[in-house]
Amino acid sequence: MRTNPLNVGIIGAGRIGKVHAEGLAFRLPEARILAIADVNREAAQAVATRCGIPTVAESSQQILANPEIEAVLICSSTDTHAGLIVQAARAGKHIFCEKPISHSLGEIHRALEAVERAGIKLQIGFNRRFDANFARVRQAVVSGEIGTPRLMHIISRDPAPPPLAYIRSSGGIFLDMTIHDFDMARFLIGDEVEEIYTSGGVMVDPEIGAAGDLDTALIVLRFKNGVIGTIDNSRQAAYGYDQRVEILGSRGSIGTQNCYPNQAVVSTATEVRRDLPLNFFMDRYTESFVSEVRAFVTAVREDGPTPVAGIDGLVAVVMAIAARQSYEQHRPVRLDEIAAPVR
Numbered sequence: 001m002r003t004n005p006l007n008v009g010i011i012g013a014g015r016i017g018k019v020h021a022e023g024l025a026f027r028l029p030e031a032r033i034l035a036i037a038d039v040n041r042e043a044a045q046a047v048a049t050r051c052g053i054p055t056v057a058e059s060s061q062q063i064l065a066n067p068e069i070e071a072v073l074i075c076s077s078t079d080t081h082a083g084l085i086v087q088a089a090r091a092g093k094h095i096f097c098e099k100p101i102s103h104s105l106g107e108i109h110r111a112l113e114a115v116e117r118a119g120i121k122l123q124i125g126f127n128r129r130f131d132a133n134f135a136r137v138r139q140a141v142v143s144g145e146i147g148t149p150r151l152m153h154i155i156s157r158d159p160a161p162p163p164l165a166y167i168r169s170s171g172g173i174f175l176d177m178t179i180h181d182f183d184m185a186r187f188l189i190g191d192e193v194e195e196i197y198t199s200g201g202v203m204v205d206p207e208i209g210a211a212g213d214l215d216t217a218l219i220v221l222r223f224k225n226g227v228i229g230t231i232d233n234s235r236q237a238a239y240g241y242d243q244r245v246e247i248l249g250s251r252g253s254i255g256t257q258n259c260y261p262n263q264a265v266v267s268t269a270t271e272v273r274r275d276l277p278l279n280f281f282m283d284r285y286t287e288s289f290v291s292e293v294r295a296f297v298t299a300v301r302e303d304g305p306t307p308v309a310g311i312d313g314l315v316a317v318v319m320a321i322a323a324r325q326s327y328e329q330h331r332p333v334r335l336d337e338i339a340a341p342v343r
């Protein structure tokens, strides 16, 4: 078994690039970051200094040309992912890429073909699969603990909408936000969705509507195995980040609660209360970000399959496109109207 650490490079030193750099540098001795690159050199330098990364590369190309680097983490903006996957695959690097692969199905296919041709490993950053709560729900489905699943509910609400500039380039709520929930739905049930119906609206900020997006949505999923699911999304929940799931099966149900900064309950003569949930993804999903990268590093070092593959990145985008189409056309949309069926 391999004992030396995996040599990695990081492309993109923004919010999520910093999260992964910190995870690798401070929590994952089985990997070593050799270099980091960002078109904003100062951002790369700041992360390099904080995480003890020896080289700030001039460009992503310099990282890909470094023969010592075995794997790259693509953490740059979404519009760069597909192109960088193609280049990294050609350079023979294993790839961890943040979600989504691209907003374009054509670009995703080209990226996945390059991965296939190069025979390298690819993992997509659907970190929520590695969250302890959701992993436990999946386990209850796999083990049969709650019997055969019948209904699935995902509640996924942000504390507040992102800036409008972000909304405009995000690809819309389904490709940016719900994409995690689409992946979670497939992960929890372990089956493919065949039809999606979306009801949505602009209830948080009219400017989001003016930008062509929506901020509130209820999505009904019909799986091939008959399970019916809902995804409840809002760009704003007054009490903070709301991330829960529930599955009803033939022998019982399993559900998760939000995660809190502490477990304290204050009881007085007039009320019983507790503090608000962990406020956003950086705090709520901290452990899952480390766990997903650990799983990627293990897959590469031990030459096993990555737990979230390219096809998972593709299907979630197909679902997002179907959800948008359903909203626009006020009708259920089958996934095979958007792309060829999976499996």
Ligand SMILES: NC(=O)c1ccc[n+]([C@@H]2O[C@H](COP(=O)([O-])OP(=O)(O)OC[C@H]3O[C@@H](n4cnc5c(N)ncnc54)[C@H](O)[C@@H]3O)[C@@H](O)[C@H]2O)c1
Pocket: 011, 012, 013, 014, 015, 016, 017, 037, 038, 039, 040, 043, 060, 075, 076, 077, 078, 080, 098, 099, 100, 125, 126, 127, 281
């Ligand atoms: N898994 C999650 O929960 C999660 C959370 C946040 C972001 N993301 C994804 O991660 C990606 C980055 O998001 P972010 O919030 O960190 O954005 P960000 O804007 O904070 O950071 C992106 C960084 O990429 C850099 N960059 C852009 N083009 C580049 C290029 N060609 N080469 C090198 N660097 C380049 C930018 O200068 C910037 O520093 C997005 O695709 C986003 O969807 C995923």
